[in-house]
Amino acid sequence: MRISSIVKYCIKRLAMAVIVLFLVTVVVFTAIRLAPGDPVIAKIGPYGDQSQENYDRIAASLGLDKPIPTQYFIWIGDCLQGDFGVSLRNNADVGELIGQKIWVSLELIIVALLLAVCMAIPLGILSAIKKGSVIDQILTVFSSSALAMPGFCVGLLLIVIFSVRLGVLPPNGYISFAENPKQNIRLLVMPAITLGLFEMAVFTRFVRAETIGILNSNFIRTVKAKGLSKTKIYFKHALKNTLVTFITVIGSEFGTLLGGTIITEQLFGWSGLGWFIYQSVMNRDYPVVQAGVLFVAVSFVIINMVVDIIYTMIDPRIELN
């Protein structure tokens, strides 16, 4: 039953996703072109030939001389065939450029989120169980501080302590796990902590609030009356119910982080997708921005779908349709 309903659900969601993705591409395609700043002028530069003839020639060579709707349909047609175009800056293949950055970002996001989740679940539950106690207050101050401290400050602090003072971790750079696992982990530690600390604070507060609500509910009172041990109550009944909504939060944060780790990436030279898209926006490199945003949008759709499927695995009462 489950497999067939999951397949049906996926087909339905993918059909809806086509509309969402169409709208996203139209908005991004139009917005980046309406923003001030012209890639043709950027190509000419401050000291190049500023004649109209030169402008027209460069615009034609970049395919920017055609009306915007025509440009859109050419681009979307190419995308459907797997061709995301070339960078306006250097003719490099956009698909390849984005493809490189995706894995770099995914590694950082997954490790940071794992770190955050592993810390947030016990801390959030502990805080909820000990509601109002000194432990709860300490944990609340800790998570509030982590939320309030900008990632830039946390990151710089880590660099100063672990790279400048102690000299135990490299301050900047990226190397893939496959090439040098040890160095990959050493380079990953500080950016993952910087990103994970903030996420941990968000998650801890969420888990605490959600668990407090569940612990006050009728079914918990019932299982308590049945004489179940505290461990079973907290970790079987309460945690399971908390997880249903917690997974939505994780999914949503995952999608947001795909393009939203710019400051951490810049700080640690962990050159992922967020920084790359940001830089391409600054350069008005239309094909890169379009493909980057399209990827993030597709990821959002897939993540939401996966989250919904995980729901049903955790709580069979939830129907996919």
Next chain:
Amino acid sequence: MKYTKGLAAFLAVVMITSSMAGCGSKKEEQTGAAPEKQEEQQQEVATGTGDAKELVIGINGDIDDFNPQTNQVLNFINTMLFNCFECLIHLDENMEYAMDLATEYEMVDETTYVFKLREGVKFHNGEDFTAEDVVYTFQYIQDEANAAWRITQYTTLESVTADNDYQVTFKLSVPNPAFLDSLAYTPILCKSADPATLSITPVGTGAFQFVSWTPNDNITLERFADYWDADKVSVDKMIIKPFADYSVAITNMEAGTLDLLSTLSVENAQVIESKNGLKVIQAKESNKVEEIEIGRHNEEALRDPNVIKAMMMAFNADLLNEQVYNGMGKVATSCFPSGVKYHKDVYDAPYDLEAAKELLSTTDYKDGFSFDMYILTGYAEEEKAAMIWQADLAQLGINMNIQKCEFSVWLDTYLNRSYDMIVNNYSMVGTDPSTYCSIILAQLSDYQTADLPRLNELVEAGSKETDDTKRAAIYEEIQTIIAESYPVFTYIEVPQLLGAMDRVEGVELNNMGHMFLKNVSLK
């Protein structure tokens, strides 16, 4: 039970993704050397260890175009242009012509130059350098389809001929006294290299050959084994790393993973000087100026010379130099930097707020007016200069709206001349002011200086005149006209600075901020 299954599924996804991350990232390098070499280099970039002598250079933003004929960005010019590529000649740290791909040259007459070329030079792709490559380079520049920005500097170049394999003759249509300055800034391309991939796989004759570019991560170059002057090169690898913020870069220098920091502001130089193990390298003089270009025909008030003069009298350049540039700058006295030929002290509007108020009261704008000032984001010193001026102008009743904009918007505004005022910084090419006149002033001719026909005549005349006395007179008059009508207001000469670790020695830095790194040694 279902929870356990869900968790297991989640972990499986994470593990698969992590392993894919490892595999996918192998493609991280763009182009260039063999995978084994790339792997070795990437490890060294990241670890900062290894047997090879690595020079790691920080820049403020990535380089994404390696075509030396199309990239005008300072990051590229200052770090890669003279180290990956070479020109026939270059201007050394004393601003004298030094031989690179040429061994000698002769000015046969006012329009003919003959260059003897260095023999035994190889390009990074293994091809021999010959006169045909020089001919090809100038054909490439003059072909409009290539959008080479130097095309405007060679409008008077009639022909380039290969007399034999190691001699070329340049024939100009009219005399051009700045011709050698332009050549000292024009890298030679390899005829056999594919022009279509020049932007991502540069091929030059320089001491360092391009290996790879990882966007926003690093650009790796290695010592070119067949370099004609290889004995002088002691650095094995040169790694250029982009930093979005220089405070992070300085922290990296402190941690010992960054050797050089290019295009340093005075503010950052002060920070570096205060750190143990770090030093600041400064060029002997500087051709770099900060200037304000004035859209005299966009805002009506700015057409009145007395309004402009009153505004200039409210510009406290001494305070700016003291407060913002820590006294390391030089208050400008002309639109030309003081180290450039024919410079003359011509500004005659010293800071005097009372006199400025009095002068403004004689104009139609005694009650003041508003105008927009455009500034590029990320240039704190320019912003502070505008704020200091803004405060003084407010006392005259003039309201300056500071518009900070990112580069593409700034460039759009600048080239469309749609500003009231805009701050620009510029390093004058060479020692002759004619390139400044042709690049900055001549391009204003349809906008700010259309009503200054004499200025435009002089710019044209100066670019052709070869008699030194006559040229001096021309450029003196140009400076005077600019000091009277202010299409451009140069307010300060800014030092050319680099940050470096103490272990770095032998960096050659000229007045234009170009770094020559072949003689660098790491102790």
